[in-house]
Amino acid sequence: MLRKLGFPICGMIFLMLAFSGCAEKGREYGKSPDHTNFGAPVEKSDENERAYQTQQLSGPVTHNNTKLDYSQFLSNQLNAMNGVNTAIVMTTDQNAYVALMIDSSAVGTKGTTKETNNQGTNKGFYNDSAPFDDYLPSNELNNGYNNYETAVHHDLLSHRFKQAMAEKIRLLQPNIMDVYISANRDFLNQMNSFAQESWKGNSLMPLLPTFNQTVTRVFGTAQQLPNK
Numbered sequence: 001m002l003r004k005l006g007f008p009i010c011g012m013i014f015l016m017l018a019f020s021g022c023a024e025k026g027r028e029y030g031k032s033p034d035h036t037n038f039g040a041p042v043e044k045s046d047e048n049e050r051a052y053q054t055q056q057l058s059g060p061v062t063h064n065n066t067k068l069d070y071s072q073f074l075s076n077q078l079n080a081m082n083g084v085n086t087a088i089v090m091t092t093d094q095n096a097y098v099a100l101m102i103d104s105s106a107v108g109t110k111g112t113t114k115e116t117n118n119q120g121t122n123k124g125f126y127n128d129s130a131p132f133d134d135y136l137p138s139n140e141l142n143n144g145y146n147n148y149e150t151a152v153h154h155d156l157l158s159h160r161f162k163q164a165m166a167e168k169i170r171l172l173q174p175n176i177m178d179v180y181i182s183a184n185r186d187f188l189n190q191m192n193s194f195a196q197e198s199w200k201g202n203s204l205m206p207l208l209p210t211f212n213q214t215v216t217r218v219f220g221t222a223q224q225l226p227n228k
Contacts (some may be wrong), residue, residue, distance in 0.1 A: 029083060029108035029161040050159065051166035052179045053219065060221040061178075065092035068208045070198035077172060078165055082106040085148040086141060088191040089169070090204075090211070094177040096169050097215055099191035101141065101148040102183055109161045115150050115185070116142070139193040142185050151183040154219065180219045187218050 055061040071089045078087035078098065083106030090097045102109050142150055151157055166179040182188075194207055204211075 029106055029158050029164065050163055051170055052162045052181055053154075053223065055178050056219075056221075056223040062221065063095075063212050063216045063219070065095065065208065065212055065215075067093045068194075068204040068211055070195045070204065071096070071173075074169055074172060075195075077168060081165065081168070083109040083161060084165070086188075087165075088188070088195050090191060090194065091173070091176070096173070096176045096179045097191075098165060098169075098179065098181040099188040100165075100181070100183050101150060101188060103148050106161075108158050110149070110151050110157050110183070113156075115152065116144055116147050139196060140189045141192050142188055144185060149183070150185040150188065153184065154180070154182040157181065157183060180215065182218050184218055187214065190214060 050057075069091050071091045074089040074091070074096065075087050078084050078089060078100070081087075083102055084100055085103035086101040088099045090099075142148070144150075154162075162181045165181055169179050170176055194204055194211070197207065198204060
């Protein structure tokens with residue numbers, strides 16, 4: 001199973017998850033309660049030692065991957081980390097690409113801006129904007145309602161959170177040259193559809209051109225901050 005926990009189905013369960021996660025000690029990735037600088041460059045010492053998007057520290061990169069696989073093993077390892085509800089890890093000839101959803105089992109994973117609308121949990125609705133529509137396509141994990149948290153741009157995730165995931169991937173698979181991590185909702189859903197193809201036993205190579213275009217759009221070729 002990709003997800004450690006099912007979707008929250010009522011306000012009480014959601015609050016219990018939130019409070020239990022915040023109560024845990026030793027699960028702090030960022031500076032709490034100061035969440036004001038998650039989208040800013042990390043300190044220079046951290047930049048020089050970071051384990052993710054390392055190639056972009058020296059200049060533009062090319063996401064010209066020549067092979068593509070879904071890694072169930074690495075996905076499971078990241079799923080077990082505090083702060084990660086769902087992780088989908090794709091590996092290429094040199095890189096690992098991570099799509100994830102964030103849960104409340106850690107603090108300091110991202111800034112305080114909420115992207116997921118969980119208002120319906122208090123009203124018994126799945127989708128607060130469309131209370132009589134609980135449809136979610138089978139290839140999607142998150143539509144922005146009654147779910148776990150996402151981040152529109154990878155720079156909105158804290159350095160320490162990304163660093164912990166990247167270090168684990170590099171430890172488990174030393175041949176990885178670089179690691180790219182995003183909690184963007186569209187990226188998550190697309191990687192989930194790729195993972196489903198892998199589960200069916202299908203090769204992901206026909207999807208490689210689309211994948212390269214997607215990661216170039218999501219991660220860019222040079223280091224930059226989000227426009228919004």
